[in-house]
Amino acid sequence: MHWADVAAEQLMKKGEKHVLATAITPSGPIHVGNLREVITTEAVYRALKDRGAKAELIFIADTFDPLRKVYPFLPEKYEKYVGKPLAEIPCPCGEHENYAEHFLQPFIHVMDELGIKPKIYRAYEIYKEGRYNEAIKIALDNADKIKAIIEKISGRDLPEKWMPFNVKCEKCGKLKGEIYEYDYPFAKYRCSCGYEGSVDLRKGGIGKFPWRIDWPARWKIFGVTFEAFGKDHAASGSSWDTGKEIAKQVFKYEPPMPLVYEFIHLKGKGAMHGSTGVAIAASEAIKILPSEVLRFLFMKYEPNRHIEFDTGFSLLDLIDEYDRYERIYFGMEEKIAGMKDEKRVYELSQPYGIVSKSPIKISYRHLAIVAQIAKDFDEAIEIIKRKIELKDYDETRLKERYEKIIYWLKNYAPEEIKFEVKEELPELKLKNDEKKFLIELEKNFDGIEWDAEKIHATIHESAKKSQISAKKAFQLIYMLFIGKDRGPRAGYFLQSLGKDFVMKRIREAYQS
Ligand SMILES: [Zn+2]
Ligand SMILES: [Zn+2]
Structure with a gap:
């Protein structure tokens, strides 16, 4: 069974109503690694729907998170925003409502292209609407318990008067207010800027939970029953370990069923990470890959397998592979030994339903x-x-x-694959044997059907007859058309150029 079906079956044993949550902090370009979370969760959502379950897919954008630092892609002037909520920082390009939306909007577009349509929530709004209020009271009432859980499980030492909530300072606007006196519904806080103030906790949006408390609180608020997350959250002593306990002991909520996924590696550079810059934005990936192929990349591998993402030659292999799955799905090709769940992988790769017959494929x-x-x-x-x-x-x-291939050629393709057909015959000094070869080639081309394989074979035969090496013959051909001594596979290349054009160029060359 496909992994998404396995997860769905497990969920069905627990109940027939499910909320599947995914969340991302839009602090920088949302990359292909982040995409795994959304696509993985959506696949389980589809598998649940296929089984007749009542399922809801939600996406929470952590727009209330503070800006952690001036990332390499930001101008220096962003220093003053460090610590402020992402939703209150100006957008870097000036065209979005705020910083968070600047990174969120392109990602929402990607989800749409991929046929992923979750209910989208923004943490900034949820806090403001007061949906966290009850959880805030529970957490502050149980501050000691939460502190003990985090210290015991994560091994971290927290300050003696630690409270599980950061107030947004009324003076500097940063999420750095530490509560030193709590008497519900009021709390007195002290900010790192020196300001001291008091807040009414019944008012929404006056502050937020640190991540380790935010996560379990949100499970309860939304009734989350399933969540996929990266292995960084799943390590021993991590936010998942503390989150489970906080959910059970403090919020009295049964934690969701987890599915841990591996990182996406950028070929030759390591795991994708927004903060290190080793990443391809999801909005870029969708410009070079058809939506179904991008989904396919994640559907094909078990979530616990790491994926190499390569924008170079391997991209072509990935698309060829997808096309093979499609042919197998439509019974046009036999499955290959070792291939697993190939039909289900194909189905789950479709952004918007399955076409009724195999589309014509141009690789x-x-x-x-x-x-x-x-x-x-x-x-x-x-x-x-x-x-x-x-x-x-x-x-x-x-x-x-x-x-998409045009965009790829322009921005990502390796140099070796690029060429430009010369409109005029490039200047060449042909030797006699080379001219002889071209004359022979023209004669032989004249009699064949203009087909890639025949063209290829004819080049070999003509080279042999005129006693020049095949290597030299191909180099000469590339020189004639693209002015370089190497190029794409000659048979298909010449076929694509058209017979008339090719014949004319050969004649011009040996007559020059
Ligand atoms: Zn913008
Ligand atoms: Zn302050």
Whole structure:
């Protein structure tokens, strides 16, 4: 069974009504690693719905979290905002309502592209609306108990008068007010800026819980029964360990069923992390990968397997692999030994339902060549038609792939794959044997059907006949068309250029 179905079955044993929560702090570009949390949870949500359960998917944006530091992508002037809630800091580009929205909006767009439609909550609003108020009272009444749990489980030492709540200082606006006197509904606090004040805890948004208390409080507030989280939260003594106990002992709430997922690694650079800059924003990933392929990446692996994300050549392999799953799903290809849950993986990879028949596939590998030859999408279609019959093709889908590969070529593709077809014959000084080869090649090309494999074979034969090495023959061909001595697979490349263009260029070359 697929891992999402396994999790759903376990949940069904506990009850038929479920709330699946995912949460992200929008303190920087939300990256592909964060995406795993959302996609993993949504897959379990789908599996529950497939079983007829009543399930709700929620996404909590931690917009009330303070800015922790001036990240490398921020201007110096953000120093003064460190410690303030993300929702009260100006947006870096000036076009969003605030700092949190600046990073949140592109991610919401990505979720939409991926067919993920959770109910979205913003922590800043939830606090303000007073939805945390009851939990705040419970936590402060049980401050000693919470302190003991955290100290025992995490091994941390907390200050003697520690209280599980940070007041937003009325003077500096930072979440740094420490409560030193508590007499419900009032609390007196002292801020690191020197200000001392008093707050009415019945008013929403006057402060927030530290993460270790915020998490279990929110389980109770939303009735969360399932939550997936990264292994950093799951280590021994971590927020999950303390959260479980705080939920049970303080909030009297049964903790949700957990699913721990592994990190996403950026090839050659290590685990993705917003704060280290080793990350690809989810909004970038969706510009280079079709939505279904991005989902596929996460559906294919068990959550406890780490994933290598590569924006280079492996991207092409990933898409080829997805296409193979699609062919297998539609019975056009036999499954490969060792392949697991291939049909379910395919189903769960679809952002918006399953198409009724296998779409015509143009592999990224071919499209990468075509996109560099064609001036626009229409011309790309013409070129593709030279190789593949495009009867009732899905234009939207093809166009999506075309646009994404253009973006990839421009921003991520390795240099080796890039080329530019020369409009004019590049200047060359051909030796006699090279001219002989080109004359032979033109003659042989003349008689063949314009097909990639035949073109490839004809180059070899012509080289052999004119007694030049195959290596030299291919180099010469690349020089003629792209002015470099290497290039894409010659057969498909020449086929895509069209026979007339190729023949004319060869003639020009040996006549020059
Ligand atoms: Zn902005
Ligand atoms: Zn202050």
